[in-house]
Amino acid sequence: MLLAKLFLLPAAVASSVTVYMHSVPSTSSPQTAVIPSPIPLVQISYDADQTTGTVVSYTPPQGSYASDHLLRIGLHDTKAGTWKGILTSAASFAEEYKKKFVVHVDEKGEPYHVGFSTSVKGAGEGDELEVEVVRREVGPKPVLNKPVVLNADGRIDSKEPEKTFIQKYWWMIAIFLVVQLVAGGGKE
Template sequence: MLLSKLFLLPAAVASSVTVYMHSVPSTSSPPTAVVPSPIPLVQISYDVEQTSGTVVSYTPPQGSYAPDHLMRIGLHDIQEGIWKGILTSAASFADEYTKKFVVHLDEKGEPYHVGFSTSDRGAGEELNIEVVRKAAGPKPVLNKPVVLNADGRIDSKEPEKTFLQK
């Protein structure tokens, strides 16, 4: 009996997501991209029920980038050719910064967006992972009953007017 109840307990489902990096072509001459196609930047393992994840693998951008060179960071849907993420400069990957990846999950626990930010490094880790679930927004209160007085009218007293309003 106890053993059958243990099998019915909800198990934590571990998932993983790969965040890609793609270089944005420069507008200067010659307009060529340093990275010609999206490459895996970080692979993140996360539990749908937790607010943090772990880094499975991380490959920082390699090559000589100008600090103002732009890079796309996010999810890449190969079938549809859609990017879901942000745009940042190559200076964000300098060693003096702590990188923070934020994985946004939908109602099913699937990632739909990736955020990225940096802060001064200090004594902390090089990479931080945060997992954010989509929350339901506020809902309006509808169908409040209308209270009528004995005459069948809405019982409302007019607010008392000030001297200037009179």
């Protein structure tokens, strides 16, 4: 009986995701794409309960592309033919940059989006690749079915804030100043 309960305990299950890369054809030079089909860029192993993951394999983009060439990085669903990810320039994969992949997972631990960012490598930094796992959080919910209280006139009862002396009598002060200017201008 005790052994059966041990098997039913929730255990952290490591999952993995493959992030793909695909070249986007340039509008200025409409040649065929440098990378004709999506290719695996990085294989990431992660635990949805942890905030970090590990890189299993990484193949940096290779080929003849300009630094302003655009690359699509993300999850590729071959059945639906959809992408879930970001667009970045090929310059992001230069050697002087540290790369960071962000895997967004839902409540079940399944990836639904991939992010990518770079930063300049500091002196003595060893890891070129970093993986962060972000779990989806429940957003705020509106308060519904709160009764609306009306006054005897059928309007929402709200008191106006008390006005200051200047807010109440600004027009009298303006008339006084104008009279003083007109009366004072005639004496000279």
